Amino acid sequence: MSKPRNERAWLLVLPVVVLVAFSALIPVMTVVNYSLQDTFGNNEFFWNGVGWFRELLDPSTDLGGRFLDALWRTLLFSALCLLIEIPLGIGVALTLPRRGWGVAASLVVLALPLLIPWNVVGTIWQVFGRRDIGLLGAALNGMGLSYNYAQNPLDAWFTVVLMDVWHWTSLVVLLCYAGLRAIPDAYYQAARVDGANGWAVFRAIQLPKLQRVLTIAILLRFMDSFMIYTEPFVVTGGGPGNATTFLSIDLVKIALGQFDLGKAAAMSIVYNLIILTVCWVFFATTTRDQNDAVTDAGGKGP
């Protein structure tokens, strides 16, 4: 536990600091700089102070209303993704065999969606959901449901969420499977001696042992679903109307479409701060629980 103190370790960290400072710190400073200014083109900038931020956080303004709408949509999307993917991921991980030829084959298939470029994922579902040339769209319409993701907002949401489940549940499965494999057999033998049923084994042994990987899974899934851009952009383009315009899509529209640098920069900062805050709070609370558990166990020990 007690690592030696050695300031020369900074030399080893220096390359990372220089690299990340170049590719992250400079852009962040640019963004902060823009967020405080206004531009009418021609590289002329005017000091605007916190004007953009005030507008952004005031729902009655044009920009503020637009931002808050996109924010709620993104939060709803993240919530739906987490609610579906985490339980489903745990469930599928529990069905995976512990050994045998089926394991490698299943893992390869599971990992496949993770390595498909995001716009190809979008393309796959764009095609798959179309009623004229896609299997899903044709099947749903064949069953008498009128399904058209390009026109009906609800169908668009259904497609986008289903696509994310398809794309990312595997990550939760693989993380959980790795966690499950790390549980020693002795735990299961003890449970068998006690006559515990499957549910009791899950609650008392498997779920607590999965806590760490689940923390990682929830963090990664929250971040990535909250930042989602490419997949819904390819499938719905943010539509119909603005039904699936998530924060990233709106941001790119403002920044690279309209070149509204000040607005986009202010939005970037608020957007990034939201992710940082949520992750930090979640991380702090879960790791504090884990630390408490460790201290408790230590106290009860020798």
Added chain:
Amino acid sequence: MSQAQPRTVSAAPALPASWARPRGGALRAALPRLVLGLYLLFLLVPIYWLVNMSFKTNLEISSAMTLWPREPTLENYRRIFTDASWYGGYINSLKYVLLNTLISLAVALPAAYAFSRYRFLGDRHLFFWLLSNRMAPPAVFALPFFQLYGAVGLFDTPWAVALAHCVFNVPLAVWILEGFMSGVPREIDETAAIDGWSFPAFFIRLFLPLVAGGVGVAAFFCFMFSWVELLLARTLTTVNAKPIVATMTRTVSAAGMDWGLLAAAGVLTIIPGAVVIWFVRNHIARGFALGRV
């Protein structure tokens, strides 16, 4: 009705209990397989549909729903392999993905070692700051990157994309490697120092082989996240370094919907990933534990 019966019957003491049990046991054993099978099917069907389309002519795609190509054609693939603007995209993509993986590992290895072995001024803050870059939406970076790499003359080169992807890959690589390195006992470092190994020699010849699995996993993740990213790759390139993912979006919107060609290009982007997975298939489970479980 008939399903409920065996249970009540088996509860009666006159009948052997073992009669009902294997039935329930067999069903219970088959259920996970069934759920898993259905889930894997759910994963494969959309991919199958893309592969199916890539072998069809555009006429067949638009005229009828067929579960497999009636007149299988390789025309879509032929066009990609003979047109430089298409196959060049794959080469460009592979260039920056490999560059990014190399850069990420090169800087992350010493840093991860420092984090796993020593305490130093601001170490925790630095670690969280690094990770916080993984939490920044690429959309936030798109515009400043565009200007930054334009200013330093790297715009439209593989280097621009490779460096840009470092923002999220380096923190991840540090995180993964730190986990694996913490699993190696510190006594090894101390023994090597006493035996007179210099640090670079120790690190490269003794320590790296011990964390080879971790290096593989980190490389896998860097490859994966660089290969799948579109927004930054598209923003930072125009002609010379244009990646395949950007070629796909632009060609499609300009030339109308050439579904067969699009599908074939998509299938070809899945292949490198599938190859990589095949090589690491026995390490996937351990790798996803990030070395720390």
